[in-house]
Amino acid sequence: xxxxxIRVENLGKKYLLTHMGNRGHKKYTALRDVITEAAMxxxxxxxxxxxxxxxxxxxxxxxHEEFWALKDVSFEIxxxxxxxxxxxxxxxxxxxxxxxxxITEPTTGRIEIEGQVASLLxxxxxxxxxxxxxxxxxxxxxxLGMKRAEIKGKFDEIVAFAEVEKFLDTPVKxxxxxxxxxxxxAVAAHLEPDVLIVDEVLAVGDAEFQKKCLGKMxxxxxxxxxxxxxxxxxxxxxxxxxxxxxFLKQGKIVYAxxxxxxxxxxxxxxxxxxxxxxxxxTDYPRTRSIEGxxxxxxxxxxxxxxxxxxxxxxxxxxxxxxIKVKKPLRQFNLSMAVVHGEGLRVFSEAYxxxxxxxxxxxxxxxxxxxxxxxxxxxxSYFVALTLIENGKICDHVDxxxxxxxxxxxxxxxxxxxxxxxxxxxxxxxxxxxxxS
Amino acid sequence: MPRLIIESGHTExxxxxDLWRYRELFYVLAWRDISVRYKQTVVGVLWAVIQPxxxxxxxxxxxxxxxxxxxxxxxxxxxxxxxxxxxxxFAASLAGASQSLVGNANxxxxxxxxxxxxxxxxxxxxxxxxxxxxxxFLLMMAWYHVLPTWRxxxxxxxxxxxxxxxxxxxLLITALNVKYRDFRYIIPFIIQIGxxxxxxxxxxxxxxxxxxxxxxxxxxxxxxGVLDGFRWALLDGRGGISLPSFALSVAVTVFLVLxxxxxxxxxxxxxxxxx
Numbered sequence: 001x002x003x004x005x006i007r008v009e010n011l012g013k014k015y016l017l018t019h020m021g022n023r024g025h026k027k028y029t030a031l032r033d034v035i036t037e038a039a040m041x042x043x044x045x046x047x048x049x050x051x052x053x054x055x056x057x058x059x060x061x062x063x064h065e066e067f068w069a070l071k072d073v074s075f076e077i078x079x080x081x082x083x084x085x086x087x088x089x090x091x092x093x094x095x096x097x098x099x100x101x102x103i104t105e106p107t108t109g110r111i112e113i114e115g116q117v118a119s120l121l122x123x124x125x126x127x128x129x130x131x132x133x134x135x136x137x138x139x140x141x142x143x144l145g146m147k148r149a150e151i152k153g154k155f156d157e158i159v160a161f162a163e164v165e166k167f168l169d170t171p172v173k174x175x176x177x178x179x180x181x182x183x184x185x186a187v188a189a190h191l192e193p194d195v196l197i198v199d200e201v202l203a204v205g206d207a208e209f210q211k212k213c214l215g216k217m218x219x220x221x222x223x224x225x226x227x228x229x230x231x232x233x234x235x236x237x238x239x240x241x242x243x244x245x246x247f248l249k250q251g252k253i254v255y256a257x258x259x260x261x262x263x264x265x266x267x268x269x270x271x272x273x274x275x276x277x278x279x280x281x282t283d284y285p286r287t288r289s290i291e292g293x294x295x296x297x298x299x300x301x302x303x304x305x306x307x308x309x310x311x312x313x314x315x316x317x318x319x320x321x322x323i324k325v326k327k328p329l330r331q332f333n334l335s336m337a338v339v340h341g342e343g344l345r346v347f348s349e350a351y352x353x354x355x356x357x358x359x360x361x362x363x364x365x366x367x368x369x370x371x372x373x374x375x376x377x378x379x380s381y382f383v384a385l386t387l388i389e390n391g392k393i394c395d396h397v398d399x400x401x402x403x404x405x406x407x408x409x410x411x412x413x414x415x416x417x418x419x420x421x422x423x424x425x426x427x428x429x430x431x432x433x434x435x436s
Numbered sequence: 437m438p439r440l441i442i443e444s445g446h447t448e449x450x451x452x453x454d455l456w457r458y459r460e461l462f463y464v465l466a467w468r469d470i471s472v473r474y475k476q477t478v479v480g481v482l483w484a485v486i487q488p489x490x491x492x493x494x495x496x497x498x499x500x501x502x503x504x505x506x507x508x509x510x511x512x513x514x515x516x517x518x519x520x521x522x523x524x525x526f527a528a529s530l531a532g533a534s535q536s537l538v539g540n541a542n543x544x545x546x547x548x549x550x551x552x553x554x555x556x557x558x559x560x561x562x563x564x565x566x567x568x569x570x571x572x573f574l575l576m577m578a579w580y581h582v583l584p585t586w587r588x589x590x591x592x593x594x595x596x597x598x599x600x601x602x603x604x605x606x607l608l609i610t611a612l613n614v615k616y617r618d619f620r621y622i623i624p625f626i627i628q629i630g631x632x633x634x635x636x637x638x639x640x641x642x643x644x645x646x647x648x649x650x651x652x653x654x655x656x657x658x659x660x661g662v663l664d665g666f667r668w669a670l671l672d673g674r675g676g677i678s679l680p681s682f683a684l685s686v687a688v689t690v691f692l693v694l695x696x697x698x699x700x701x702x703x704x705x706x707x708x709x710x711x
Contacts, residue, residue, distance in 0.1 A: 102548035110443035
């Protein structure tokens with residue numbers, strides 16, 4: 001028995017992205033596509049020989065593009081360690097977990113794992129709505145790799161943890177979503193693997209139960225000496241749970257080590273004076289392919305149209321972006337979303353909420369919108385932008401860090417003690433009782 | 437403590453070992469499918485009885501009464517039922533297996549286990565229906581005052597043969613269906629055509645008599661062996677079974693099982709990426 005239960009060397013996973021032209025991105029192939037593809041191939045090579053390049057063609061017959069979801073990733077994890085994995089969507093976190101739990105095969109590199117592994121990529125995997133709570137405990141337990149005898153021994157404990165005693169023989173389709181999640185997590189929490197892999201399960205359930213889950217996971221690693229790998233967008237949870245954090249960006253490890261260091265790196269992605277004011281989006285990482293129109297660059301401005309590195313609570317933050325329309329767009333629309341630094345989606349708006357959707361001719365355009373800052377807290381927020389044609393996504397960028405939010409109002413010093421992701425200026429009145 | 441090594445193309449060595457280790461999951465998934473099936477339907481177990489009964493009734497009318505097909509001296513309903521039973525099993529298994537992976541997509545993209553468990557479990561589930569209709573067959577025998585013979589001992593083996601015959605093409609279509617979703621449309625086609633080119637409503641004797649030179653081609657249909665076998669065992673050696681034809685059918689079955697397993701194993705590693 002060594003002290004390094006997980007050793008990962010030069011791990012890589014490559015996906016082939018197929019661009020299906022106007023038909024959108026499809027996950028599976030239909031046989032007819034393969035046949036058409038094969039039938040067209042001789043004509044393509046003929047055309048190539050006649051001097052036309054492949055790039056001249058419409059990309060509708062499906063062009064392939066290599067995409068490394070994970071590349072050259074190496075790390076070691078010690079026994080009993082709780083390690084957090086953070087990074088933006090598409091940074092490779094889920095791919096890493098899928099490789100570690102053997103759901104997909106790596107393209108390069110190797111993983112060595114010692115001991116029994118249980119992965120919890122989703123709460124309640126395999127739950128069947130028609131089966132009762134009792135039956136689902138056995139089903140879910142078996143799916144997670146527990147032996148029947150093991151489940152039997154822990155049955156009462158699981159039921160007590162989930163607080164569903166009364167409904168054990170009711171089909172879970174009649175459960176409230178809270179009960180459902182509690183039962184699902186309870187089964188998972190009573191697994192006793194040597195290595196536990198957890199993906200974002202705490203995004204569900206009420207605050208009370210989340211706390212309970214976090215406590216359970218902490219005790220799994222601290223008291224029982226099990227190794228825990230934990231992916232989350234919830235920085236609070238990462239901070240509480242993990243002794244070490246791996247920060248992934250575009251499929252590579254940017255930083256591994258001290259949690260505070262890693263989290264501030266993650267929250268401050270792209271923080272430098274230049275990128276605050278103008279961000280070049282042509283090479284910006286995207287999780288999906290571009291179709292018809294593309295973001296070129298964007299700028300944050302203050303209330304007076306000047307480039308901004310910070311913004312006051314009393315001002316409006318201007319967001320300007322240049323886009324290039326490659327072919328005529330019908331029913332153009334732009335949607336924006338604001339995401340809190342710890343991963344919670346705060347709100348979203350779209351151009352079409354206030355305007356009719358125009359048709360755009362090819363060319364370059366500049367778009368601008370203003371966000372009133374008075375509801376924001378002095379924390380980090382990200383902006384996500386999506387270009388849409390007739391309901392279909394043309395281009396999408398996210399994780400654009402907003403300029404720092406500042407204010408001199410001394411009354412806001414207490415803000416750090418208030419929870420939530422927005423600050424709503426509530427008006428207070430203290431009323432003196434009337435005396436006769 | 438077990439040490440696991442994950443790298444590209446490495447899985448083969450651990451696979452068969454894993455298959456054994458995950459046998460409990462296999463039982464549980466089969467149990468889930470069975471209990472869910474009988475929970476969701478109004479008449480439950482009756483479905484397993486109604487379907488073959490209806491087919492038997494219609495076949496008795498069309499082939500027995502209208503076309504006056506010979507049934508080697510056995511009451512025609514018994515004659516048809518002996519073949520309808522395994523045929524229904526085959527049809528249901530094929531349909532069940534091909535949908536099983538797509539139907540369990542959330543499991544496949546979230547948990548590791550040898551994927552072979554899923555279609556195999558689906559075939560086992562339909563085996564329950566086969567057993568139920570077998571019970572019905574015994575009742576029918578009692579009704580017609582037909583006694584079972586020593587040939588009944590072959591039935592467990594024939595059930596295994598029926599299982600294999602369904603599993604081979606089942607695995608092949610399942611694996612193809614993950615990648616090319618239009619493969620499932622082939623199944624109703626196979627089942628529709630199959631019931632006419634297999635000895636369900638008529639007997640293999642008629643092929644041997646009318647087309648002796650083409651019997652080998654006819655026997656390439658793996659269900660010929662299964663259906664002839666069932667008639668032979670249930671109806672005291674009748675139904676026109678012949679050893680060369682039976683052996684050929686079994687050989688095709690074995691070939692399809694090997695081909696199906698090979699192709700399934702080959703594509704299995706990419707299931708989670710494609711599903």
